[in-house]
Amino acid sequence: MAVIQFSQAINQALYQLLEKDPEVFLIGQGVTSPWYVGGTTLGLVDRFGAERVFDTPVSENGVTGAAVGAALAGAKPVLVFPRLDFMYYAFDQLINHAANWHYMFGGQLSVPLTIWGIVNRGGEQAAQHAQSIQAMMMHVPGLKVVMPSTPYDAKGLMVSAVTDGNPVMYIDERWLYQTKGEVPEEMYKVPLGKGVVRREGSDVTVVATSYMVLEALKAAEALAKEEHIDVEVIDPRSIKPLDKQLLLSSLKKTGRFVVVDAAWQTGGVGAELSAIVASEGFDYLKAPVARVSLPDAPAPSSSVLEKVYYPTSKTIIKKVKETVVR
Amino acid sequence: MQKKAEKQRQSSSPQDILKQLYRTMLRIRLFEEKTAELVQKNEILCPSHLYIGQEAVATGVSASLRKDDYVFSTHRSHGHYIAKGGDLNALMAELYGKVTGCSRGRGGSMHLSSPEVGFIGSSAIVAGSIPLAVGAALAFSLRKQDRVSVAFFGDGAVNEGTWYESMNIAGLRKLPVIFVCENNLYSTHMPVSECLADTDIHRKAETFGMSGYRIDGNNVIEVYETAKKAIDAARRGEGPALIECMTYRWRGHVGPNYDIEKGLRSKEELDEWIAKCPIDRLEKQLLQQGLLTASEIQRIRSELKKAVDDSAVYAKKSPYPDEKTLLDNVFKES
Numbered sequence: 217m218a219v220i221q222f223s224q225a226i227n228q229a230l231y232q233l234l235e236k237d238p239e240v241f242l243i244g245q246g247v248t249s250p251w252y253v254g255g256t257t258l259g260l261v262d263r264f265g266a267e268r269v270f271d272t273p274v275s276e277n278g279v280t281g282a283a284v285g286a287a288l289a290g291a292k293p294v295l296v297f298p299r300l301d302f303m304y305y306a307f308d309q310l311i312n313h314a315a316n317w318h319y320m321f322g323g324q325l326s327v328p329l330t331i332w333g334i335v336n337r338g339g340e341q342a343a344q345h346a347q348s349i350q351a352m353m354m355h356v357p358g359l360k361v362v363m364p365s366t367p368y369d370a371k372g373l374m375v376s377a378v379t380d381g382n383p384v385m386y387i388d389e390r391w392l393y394q395t396k397g398e399v400p401e402e403m404y405k406v407p408l409g410k411g412v413v414r415r416e417g418s419d420v421t422v423v424a425t426s427y428m429v430l431e432a433l434k435a436a437e438a439l440a441k442e443e444h445i446d447v448e449v450i451d452p453r454s455i456k457p458l459d460k461q462l463l464l465s466s467l468k469k470t471g472r473f474v475v476v477d478a479a480w481q482t483g484g485v486g487a488e489l490s491a492i493v494a495s496e497g498f499d500y501l502k503a504p505v506a507r508v509s510l511p512d513a514p515a516p517s518s519s520v521l522e523k524v525y526y527p528t529s530k531t532i533i534k535k536v537k538e539t540v541v542r
Numbered sequence: 543m544q545k546k547a548e549k550q551r552q553s554s555s556p557q558d559i560l561k562q563l564y565r566t567m568l569r570i571r572l573f574e575e576k577t578a579e580l581v582q583k584n585e586i587l588c589p590s591h592l593y594i595g596q597e598a599v600a601t602g603v604s605a606s607l608r609k610d611d612y613v614f615s616t617h618r619s620h621g622h623y624i625a626k627g628g629d630l631n632a633l634m635a636e637l638y639g640k641v642t643g644c645s646r647g648r649g650g651s652m653h654l655s656s657p658e659v660g661f662i663g664s665s666a667i668v669a670g671s672i673p674l675a676v677g678a679a680l681a682f683s684l685r686k687q688d689r690v691s692v693a694f695f696g697d698g699a700v701n702e703g704t705w706y707e708s709m710n711i712a713g714l715r716k717l718p719v720i721f722v723c724e725n726n727l728y729s730t731h732m733p734v735s736e737c738l739a740d741t742d743i744h745r746k747a748e749t750f751g752m753s754g755y756r757i758d759g760n761n762v763i764e765v766y767e768t769a770k771k772a773i774d775a776a777r778r779g780e781g782p783a784l785i786e787c788m789t790y791r792w793r794g795h796v797g798p799n800y801d802i803e804k805g806l807r808s809k810e811e812l813d814e815w816i817a818k819c820p821i822d823r824l825e826k827q828l829l830q831q832g833l834l835t836a837s838e839i840q841r842i843r844s845e846l847k848k849a850v851d852d853s854a855v856y857a858k859k860s861p862y863p864d865e866k867t868l869l870d871n872v873f874k875e876s
């Protein structure tokens with residue numbers, strides 16, 4: 217199997233989807249730019265033409281509405297936002313329209329739309345160029361939310377998102393784009409709502425999203441070596457629908473639960489997962505649930521502050537140790 | 543000091559104004575060239591959108607603004623900050639991520655602020671600060687003050703729905719706000735013709751019941767005169783205006799490079815615009831009219847160069863924010 221980069225895996229998925237289904241088209245800022253979306257769209261406009269792969273003006277609200285409308289007319293648009301921060305202009309179309317349409321009209325028409333938003337944090341970019349908004353998206357009924365962490369899942373989840381028939385929010389991180397992994401050449405799906413165990417362990421369950429899966433694995437190796445703590449790392453891959461069974465069965469084994477999500481803590485993914493564990497896994501818990509997240513503050517610019525703002529494997533190690541001591 | 547300078551500005555002779563315009567443009571240029579150099583050396587890490595080539599716009603508009611008038615800006619805001627009278631040391635320190643920066647190291651290049659001189663802030667969300675300028679003008683008009691607010695934005699902002707909504711509210715309520723569009727022909731990698739169905743941005747003003755101008759944004763005198771007319775009218779309660787300034791950024795969208803190596807625009811196009819340098823143009827005129835001699839220009843240049851170099855020294859020497867203060871200022875203490 218070929219080993220390719222995360223960004224190339226997305227590129228492959230888009231290529232194959234565009235090739236297979238004439239209803240698929242790709243729009244958003246930067247799809248024809250050499251750098252804007254991290255090389256994920258290289259070659260697509262040359263192969264599929266400017267009719268089906270086109271850059272849009274900075275009109276997020278209108279463009280999103282147009283994508284929703286096209287989906288209602290039977291197309292399967294993939295709409296990219298080079299940064300999630302730029303998506304707030306699109307919220308009305310996404311939340312009031314795309315996410316509600318199928319329910320609001322009694323299930324007559326669906327919105328087969330993939331909204332692909334890229335987290336692009338760090339680098340002293342500050343508060344408006346760093347946000348991770350998975351929790352806000354997860355909050356909305358009628359929206360599915362996936363967060364791949366490997367090249368394999370990057371491709372498989374993109375295929376599932378585009379072919380699902382519902383509005384699916386696909387969130388990935390620029391920090392993953394250079395990572396490499398095995399990716400089958402043919403088209404395949406990674407089911408929505410199915411998580412995976414990335415590392416088996418018996419002492420504590422660490423559930424991490426997106427890039428933080430890599431940090432969690434790093435933390436797990438260090439904890440095994442230095443502290444003899446055996447961490448099970450779980451990657452939910454899609455946070456909505458969520459693979460509750462996987463989380464609960466792991467918790468049943470370890471009795472300890474840490475959620476790692478690099479977004480604001482209050483009302484975050486960690487809050488939701490903790491609530492699930494508290495209500496459905498209470499009897500398994502040997503220690504309080506712990507969260508690794510961003511503090512409840514906007515992203516600062518100065519790299520000195522960024523260093524304490526963004527969690528790393530070290531932050532995870534500290535939290536896991538606190539949990540295990542109990 | 544500030545008061546005196548302001549008074550001078552109000553009652554200046556036309557010659558003094560020209561000299562002032564020259565100094566401000568040159569201050570911006572030298573600051574930006576220094577910034578480019580420091581980004582290249584990895585001294586400055588935050589993404590910096592340079593204003594080189596567009597200096598006449600911020601300079602010409604701000605020359606008719608008072609300290610208590612408000613300016614709102616964008617991701618490309620160094621020039622607007624300097625023209626409004628923002629402190630160079632605090633600006634450079636902000637780019638360095640230092641606690642002495644104008645936003646205490648929290649904002650970086652895209653989020654400058656200097657409320658004491660009426661520079662309220664720059665937002666990096668395209669068109670994001672335009673309705674804020676409208677709102678400030680609304681507050682001024684509710685209080686019956688003769689203050690104005692200015693929204694600087696690029697041609698890209700005209701793609702956003704909020705631009706139209708803002709223009710409409712301003713026109714509807716005849717608010718004292720000046721919309722200054724810096725049409726530099728590109729929005730990141732996209733030429734304006736690929737973004738707007740009708741690229742005559744100034745013509746859209748009519749729809750909203752306000753005056754619209756398209757002017758040579760590299761001619762600082764033209765910018766100054768047009769902006770003065772619009773600002774004076776707004777102060778008198780005659781409502782908003784839209785000024786579209788045709789100009790060009792010499793460097794690429796972000797950082798010190800030129801976006802030519804990326805194949806986004808041609809060297810010929812860039813050279814054409816470099817030949818229309820707003821600073822050279824005024825300098826020639828000042829020399830021709832005998833308002834400044836070559837040696838006076840040399841003196842001004844080295845004085846400004848020193849201030850810019852000093853700002854880099856100041857920034858480098860300044861301390862970083864204390865990491866313990868990470869959570870400060872999420873809210874105002876109540």
Ligand SMILES: Cc1ncc(C[n+]2csc(CCOP(=O)(O)OP(=O)(O)O)c2C)c(N)n1
Nearest residue numbers: 302618666667668696697698699728729730
């Ligand atoms: C809402 C939003 N969408 C996209 C971006 C990314 N972006 C940053 S600057 C820019 C182009 C702005 O072009 P223009 O307004 O003409 O200003 P210029 O850079 O030319 O000065 C874009 C699209 C953003 N910052 N905000």
Ligand SMILES: [Mg+2]
Nearest residue numbers: 696697728729
């Ligand atoms: Mg522009």
